Each structure stands twice: as C-alpha cells, then as structure tokens.
Amino acid sequence: MPFRHTGPIRTLTTFLSKVFVSLILLGLSELPASAQGPDPHQIYERKCAGCHEAHAGDFVHDNVTTGDGKVIGRRSGRPVAAFLARGHGKLAPPERAVLIEHLEQIARSGALFHDKCLVCHDRAVVFARSRLIGRQGKLVGRYSGRDVRAFLSNHGRVTAEEADTLTAILAYQLRGSQF
Numbered sequence: 001m002p003f004r005h006t007g008p009i010r011t012l013t014t015f016l017s018k019v020f021v022s023l024i025l026l027g028l029s030e031l032p033a034s035a036q037g038p039d040p041h042q043i044y045e046r047k048c049a050g051c052h053e054a055h056a057g058d059f060v061h062d063n064v065t066t067g068d069g070k071v072i073g074r075r076s077g078r079p080v081a082a083f084l085a086r087g088h089g090k091l092a093p094p095e096r097a098v099l100i101e102h103l104e105q106i107a108r109s110g111a112l113f114h115d116k117c118l119v120c121h122d123r124a125v126v127f128a129r130s131r132l133i134g135r136q137g138k139l140v141g142r143y144s145g146r147d148v149r150a151f152l153s154n155h156g157r158v159t160a161e162e163a164d165t166l167t168a169i170l171a172y173q174l175r176g177s178q179f
C-alpha cells in the first residue's frame, strides 16, 4: 500500500489523523451546514457518475493510483487534479478542490476498509451514515453509543495506526451527510 509509513513519519501520520478526526467531529457539532461547503458525494454523483462508476469509492478503486499523496489516473499516469483543471467533468474550482480531497481520502483508506471491513459491513459511506454519529467530538455508534476508536482496539483485527485511519475515514464519510 502506497501510504504505509514507518518511524517518525508513521507517528506524524497517526498524529495528523487524530487531529483530522477531531477537526471533522468539531465540524459536525459546531459548524452550520452552510459553512461546510459542497458535498463531495453529491458532486461525484451529479458530475461524474453519469459516465463513470456509480460510487466514488469504486471509481477510485478501479481507475486511480496514488503517488506523493496525490491521486493519479491509472491508465494515463496523469494527476487527476490536472486532468480536471483542464475541464474534464466541468467542475468549478471549489468543487474540484473538494472532490480531489475526497478522492485522495478514499484512496488512502479505501483499500484498508475494503480489505478488512467490507466482508461484514456496508461500504464505508453507507456504514458511517446509517450506524455512526459525531457526539461531543467523538465518533460513536448511533444506537450503541460506543466510542468507535476504542471499539476498534478489539474489533476487525487492525493495528492502532489502522484503527486511527479507519476512524478518520468513517468520520470523514459521515461529514458529507450533513448537507
């Protein structure tokens, strides 16, 4: 997996993913919906799904690879951002930025969820939106009230670092549902 790191980088990545979760959950509880910008899921569905895979997760899985943290078209080897900036998909610049961030996030964590969780759960976006919720800065089970990060210490056979990443992606997927 291209995003696996070791040593100080790994510590940094873990730290950043924690910050990321906190920021997202803060966003969930404290920002009005209008301040959160366009929903990447809607952008993908409206502007890309007509010609490509129905879901962004499948699009990334089938067509995209990563390098230097950027998403790159698998066939052409061109950065997706540059491809879209030239007019493919007809996105306005703010939509483009949101969608690229979304595709990068999926690329980073999708493989992990796909390999370790999908066998028992729905796709991450469906799972997050149907089962999870942000409460007081934490991602928890909507009905169980379980703290997801704590729960993953003994669930799904993941390392601590992977549990951080998965908590981040689930929180991220949930955020899109607030619009």
Ligand code: HEC
Pocket: 044, 047, 048, 049, 050, 051, 052, 063, 072, 073, 074, 075, 076, 077, 078, 080, 083, 084, 088, 089, 090, 091
């Ligand atoms: C009108 C149909 C259409 C729409 C809408 C569309 N695409 Fe495409 N896309 C294609 C076709 C056909 C190709 C393959 C031909 C090519 O590479 O130019 C392609 C290629 C791509 C590639 C290049 C893959 C590679 O290997 O380099 C990317 C990335 C991509 N599309 C992303 C998107 C995104 C993101 C959206 C939504 C913003 C989108 N496309 C909207 C038809 C479409």
Ligand code: HEC
Pocket: 113, 116, 117, 118, 119, 120, 121, 131, 132, 140, 141, 142, 143, 144, 145, 146, 148, 151, 152, 155, 156, 157, 158, 166
């Ligand atoms: C072997 C099947 C299986 C695998 C693999 C699995 N889960 Fe689960 N998971 C379950 C079951 C069954 C439950 C419901 C348990 C319960 O509610 O007591 C559950 C519950 C959960 C919950 C709690 C939901 C809530 O409402 O409290 C979370 C979060 C979760 N899983 C995440 C994951 C993640 C992330 C992965 C991948 C690392 C994963 N699971 C892998 C079967 C699985």
